[in-house]
Amino acid sequence: MGERRRPGAADRLCKACVELLGIDAVAISLVFDGSNVGTLGASTPKARKYDEEQFTYGEGPCLDAVARRGPVIVTDLADPGEKRWPAYGPAMLSHQIRGVYAVPIVVAGEYVGALDLFQAQPATFTDHQAMGAVAAAELAQLPLLDLLDEDLDEAAATPGSFAWTELNALTRAEVSQATGMLMAQLNIEATAALVRLRAHAYATGRSTTDVACDIVARRLRLDPH
Template sequence: MDVDAAAFSLVFDGANVGTFGASDSRARVYDEMQFVVGEGPCLDAVARCVPVMVADLADAGEHRWPAYGPMMIAQEIRGVYAMPVAVAGEYVGALDFFRTVPGDLSREQIAGMAVAAELVQLPLLDLLSKDLRAGFTDPSSNAWADLNALSRTEVSQATGMLMAQLNLTAASALARLRAHAYASGRSATSIARDIIDRRLFLEAD
């Protein structure tokens, strides 16, 4: 498909909460940037239930992601393309593709991405029990919460530690972790690991 990297993002309650697969370590970083800043193609693809295609993030008319866009350009990524992924009729994430060279995709490339987005459902289904799969049709089930629990374990653990250390709510602790990741130019997962391993201590306001 003439892309340089790819990653599958799990999206829960409007937020990128997990990287379930990545072509390499660079792709994982690109995907995590969406989690850090709370914006990006995977979130838009799931929210709108349509593919999101950006031929050139450096285009003067491209303003969709004021934080994510410049971060990706700094990583020498110019083209981003996100295909929404549905499981049991629910959009659960997006398969993101990244290119260093800007440009529109051919119909063959777009078709290949659509097929890849369908294939990415298979490992997700393997992760889900029969009860969880059935839960998608039951409004009272905890299917989404169970899916969320499968992702970014380290971030969740570090958030809990910050809650206890700094007497913060869960939302405030997570915001503090994400802000530190953004300010330091690192991934949220790497910051979380440092907190868990007690190599990093964040101060209270």
């Protein structure tokens, strides 16, 4: 990879958003096939945790922003009428986050992720913040492009091509390993194994990656029943 920007530049971009836009936390999500598969960058470890919760629960602003191909904003997750994320919403409230805003990131014509902004207090995002978030989402293309092979024409023409190899590789590898181990241990399909992994993370109040690491290191073995 040499001196490519990789996640370091993405972290710096997230930190700059916090400082310039007056946001409490910022993360850059990677989204493939409707799933949050990795965190490219985050302003703090807490921001990375906020993003990973979207993977654990299979819902959240980054997924909606990519699916809708447009910004997603929630002023107050504590609003009784706000029910779009029945699992992710309460999880974020437990982290003292009430306002969220997500802007999709597009690379070579593909919606591959989102810039996620988090606020501790109910947030009516200003025009300045919204414009800054859109600009930052465009800048986020740079570290993403650095993860692609050099043949960007192929990437644009064939989204499933090998030009996306490095980008696809930046996923939660421990989760993939743990899923494979659970398939073998419990004699279940991959989808069921991932559900078991996420369910255990939810039940124990831990991140999916932390649970996966324990399974891979054989510190944890899930009950087959």
